[in-house]
Each structure stands twice: as C-alpha cells, then as structure tokens.
Amino acid sequence: MRRRPSIPVERVGPPRRPRRPTSSLIPLTSVPDPDTRAPTRRRPWSAVPAPLRALLVAVAAIALAWSLVTPAFMGPDEPAHFGYVQTLAEDAALPGTDDDAEGFSNEFRLGAGLSGMGNAAQQPGIRMEWNASVQEEWKRRSSRPPENRRDDGGGPGNSAASNPPLYYLTAVPAYLVGEATGIFTRVGLVRSVSIAWLLVAVVGAWLLAGELLGRDRRAQTATAGVVGLLPMSQFIAGTVSPDTAVFAAWAFTLWLGVRLLRHGPSVRGVLWLTLALGVACVLKAASYALVPAVGLLILLVLWRARRRDADPIDGRAVVRLLGVAAAGLIGTLGAWLVVSRIAGVSAVGQASAVTGGEGGSLTGLLSYLWQFYLPMLPGMSPAPGQPALPVYDTMFTTGWGAFAWMEVRYPGWTYVLLLVGCLGVVAVAARVAWERRSAISWPVLGYFALIVVGLLAGMHITEFNMGGYGFIQGRYLLPLAPLAGLILAVAIGRLPVATRTPALATVLGALVVLNAWAMGLMTERFYA
C-alpha cells in the first residue's frame, strides 16, 4: 500500500493534537499539556510570561543606562557602524561604493574632533572633551555649512563597509526620527535599536530554554538572563553595533533548530529556521559559521522523518521541504547576494579572510591552535604577538569585560574569580549531564557542537590567515551566550529546590553589579 506523504502544516482535515516531545536535552520538568490551558484572549504583552516581561524591562533599563554612560563613538568600531547608517539614510547607498566621497561625513568629523573622540579611542591617557565652551563651539559650527554636511561620507575608509546591511537598515528609521537633531542625539537614537535587538535575543534564549528544559520559568530566566545581562552584551547594546542583532538571530537559529529536531519536519519549521539563518548571514558574515550546522540538521531531520515507522514522509515531501529551505535562504541571503552584486561590494565581507589572507602551513596552523589553548611545548615557535595563554588572556577576559575600545577592563583578579565561577558552573552542569546521560538528545548536542566548532573554526582560520594574532576578541563568542545560559540553568537545576531561585538571584545580582562596576570604570576613564 502506498504511503501518504505528510507535512504537518499541510494536512487536510481537523488539526491533530500536537505530539508532545518525547525527550529533551536534560528534562527538568514536565511540559504542560497545551489543551489544559485556558483559551483566553490576551493582549500580546500580557501573554508574555511575567518573569520574561520583568526581565526584558531590566535588560532594557540597564542597557539604556549603558548607552548614556558610553560616550558617543566609544564602542568598538562605532564610528564605522554609525557612518554606515548615515550613508544609508542620507545617500540611500552602501558605504565604500563612492570613491570620490570621504570615508566619513563632515558632520561626523566635526563632532568627533571637538568631542575628543577622535583622539581618545584606544588611548587610555586621553579623555573626552571636558569643556562646555567647546560643546558650544560644536553647536555653532555644526549648524552651518559645510561642517554640517551629512551626505558627503560613504567613501573608502569605513571599516564596517564589508558588513551586510540588514542591521543598518533596521537602524535607519531611528536615525531619520532624529533628522532634525544633532549628531549626538542621532547616535543615541540609533543605539536604542541595538537595545531592541538585545531584547529579541533575550526572547530567543527564553524560547530555547523552554524548548529544551521544559517550561521551567526559572531555567528560562537563567538562560535569558545570561544573554541579556552579560556585561559585554549590555555594553555592546549601548552602542551602535550590529552585534546584538547577531545575538538575536543566533538565539532564534538555535531555538528553531532544536524545535525542528524535536518536533520533526514541517514547512513552517524549515522555513523559519532558514529565514533565521539567512537573517543572521545578512547581519554579519560571521554567521556563515551556522550554515554547516543548520544544513546538516535539516538533512538529519528529513532523513529521520523518512525512515520513521509511523507516518514517514516520501521523496516528494523531502524535495518540497528542501525547496522551502532554499526559499528561506533565497529570500534573505539570496537577496543580499543580488544587491551586493549590483552594488559591486563583497557579499561575504570579513568572512573572505577565512579563505584568503597570508595563510600558512598546516603545521603552522596546528601550532597556532595549540598555543591558543595550551601552554607552548618545547620545539614550537612562539606565536607572534600572542599573550601567554590567548584562550584566557584574549578570549575569556575580553569576553567578560573589555569596554570602550577594549582599553577599559576590570582588575585582573576579577577575571580569575569569574573563571573559577564559570568552571564551577560547567563542572556541576557536566555532572548533571553525566547523571542523566540516557535522557540526553545527542542530535541536539551535536547541533550545538557544530555551531560552536563552526564559529571557533571561522575565528581561528581568519586570525591565522591574518598573521596569527590580533583578530579574535571574546565578544565574538557572545552569539553563543544562550548555550552558556543553558549550562547555568542546568547547574542551578542540580541544587536543592529551595535554593535554586536564591542561587539564580545571586547570579543575576552579580551580573548587575558587574555592569554597574564597568559603567563606573568607563566614567572614571573618560571623565575623572
């Protein structure tokens, strides 16, 4: 008898009761039966779980404080990111495409020059301008031509020009809202877009934890709280930067991938996942690191659905779902490939360094990798320019706290304490995983592992091809923060029930203190 193909959203007839997932990564609580929930109509905001609502308010408030503390253009590459937005808004063009234009507008150069930003970036001894009379001079000069010109930037010299445009496009409306205001007000408005993207990342992390750990609100708060309150996430959200949008796209790609694995293939599931992947790639080229993991995940899901005993899908359904996946990518990444081709800019941007650059031998790459993670062995040539143990000195410390243009840091002992805390959390989570190893979903773990390896491989090969040092920063790992949040949630779940929420409160409180401390260090660095 011929088997009927099945793609869940396209079934005819009354909808089936959704199948409950049979396993989670590490199930901590049972999933409530959807049918038992009251069918009340609520406003979207009130439909959001109360802890998530409150968490979003907390993340937004502290990120807004960050955006007020950080002087204009004192985030990593913030002038370049703002210049990108300005070129899109003022010239309706991508930066770097007009060889006759300056890299940055007259308006920017005047503001950056008089505010002190132009000299203070990466120069710890140099502060912002402290003189109110200079601000008055800026006000006077910025209201008359040619120093108030905003449309004369966008030429060569913008280091962000190699980035895809999606984040910057989302920032254009905020920029235009402030069209009648000075440049510093527009910087503030555009920064609010970064904050909004961080809130989306928090929601993505919340959904990921809900999918994996059941609707355990404590576990979800822990996971989403880490994503939203890590000091570097908060700092970046308070600047003009595509990074928080990348965090959001990665969080949703993680969630939608896990969802597809656990619920099986559907048109919507595949489409949303590939849309999230495409959006991530059109936000920042580093997101190409997600492609192998998502691609293999979709193939695995289709393979499993084709081989399952109950209600397997046929070849036509497989082709159709692959077409849906292609459509999701074509609608996002494909559109950018076409636009970049027409505009004459690189579609892969910084990712081209993965395959280009100086390169080196395989043994050189292995030696570089060894020395990144482990102490140098006798006979190895020292990696030029690298600190003693880059995995700690570069990746860990700057992932936790390297503010402004990376020159504002916590005292060294802080990172040691943070390392001890992180290792403790990982050890507890590993023990939980071992104890419940029979319940672990290996495909989910494999999906996560592929994403982690993909990101690290991209970073390392890029750095190696760029000469072996100076590229990697800890903040490039922040798209993986939802996984760190999951580890914390699992570790807290190991504690006695009565102490779980107090433990979570302690962690969240410590994150707030770290944020406030970093804001104080920034204030001291620029104004004391």
Next chain:
Amino acid sequence: MRSPVRWLLAVVAVGVVAAVLALTLRTTPDAFSFNAPPSAVAVELAPGEEACQGPIRVPRGGAFSTVRVPLSTPGRPGPRLDATVRVGDRVVARGGVDAGYLDGGDPPITLDRTVSAARVTLCLRNAGDVGMGIYGTAGAAVQYSRVHVGGQEHEVDLALRFERSERSLASAVPDVVRRMALFRAVRVPGGAYAIGIVLLVVAGVGALAVALRRLED
C-alpha cells in the same frame, strides 16, 4: 535567607558598598586632559628654542599646578626645560624640569602657582645646551589650538597632561557629572544626567526583583 529578592538586594548592596569604598579610596591627580596622544615627536627644540601651545581651554574645575608631557632625548640625559603659563602676554605661572631626565619620560613640570584661567598658553623652552624633542601628535589633533616654535605655526599638538594635587574620586564627583553630560544625546544638566543613569540601574534591579518574585509565585 530563602527569599530570592533578598539575595538579589544583598548582592547589589555589596556592590554599592564596594563602589562607595572605591570612590573614597581611589584618587586621581588629573586636572583635565588636552586630548593629544603622544604618537610621535611633535617638535624638536634646539638650545634656546621655545614651543608654545595655545590656546588651551581650561574647563571649569580644571585648575592645575603641574604639567606633564613625554620628552625625547635620544641617547643622552635631557637638558633643562623651562615652562611658562601665559594669559595673553602675561606670565601667570612658571616652572621647569631639571636636566637629566630620561628619553621618553614625562617628568612633572611643577608650577609655582595653581592656574585657573579659562584660556592659557603653555610655553616650553629648551634651557640646556643640547637639543631635545617633545612628544605629541603627527598632525593637528585639537581643533582650536596650535603649536608655535619661533613664531612659526606647526600643524601638531603637544601631548600635555594637566594635573593638580591628588584628590579622591568622591571629591571629583561634581566635576565628573558635569563633564559626562557634554556631547550627549540628551542635553540636560550633569546632575540630572547622572541621576537618570542611576535611576535606570535601580529600575533594572527592581525589575529583576519582580521577575524573581514571579518565579516564586
């Protein structure tokens, strides 16, 4: 103590106490920054030559009694350096550095009085018998100020740092909040700006407390 909100508030309270201690115990000698980094030898002075940087705009609360600038004396001890601070043509303070300082060092140029004028010119004269250099920028960095050597204008700025007697960060707070409100998205007095930041952090803590309480419900 089982209440998670109490745990949250206890951790935040520890942070507040640490912040107060840091503000009280940490000190700063900085009067204000001239915003020119020491990226190159900006001017070289033959014996008897003088370089003048001006105008230098002294911010409110920026009265200074010491000046520092990295000096270049390759291969030999540096010659004596005389400093004068002028308002127009009038000398309002004098100071200097004895010969013998090291290449790349920034020995303190202690002035004979505290200067609080709003606009000054700082002149450094090579009072020794060998040449020396002064670090600064390779091009003009401070838009409203220039360096003159022997009456000739140079498109550079000196990497000057202006200091005063050490004071605690707590005593610098009024100046800090005034400064941090400059060149900002919202234009409000410094006090209101700083209070706004504090209130946002407090609101964040409050929202977290609500989240934790809801977890307990």
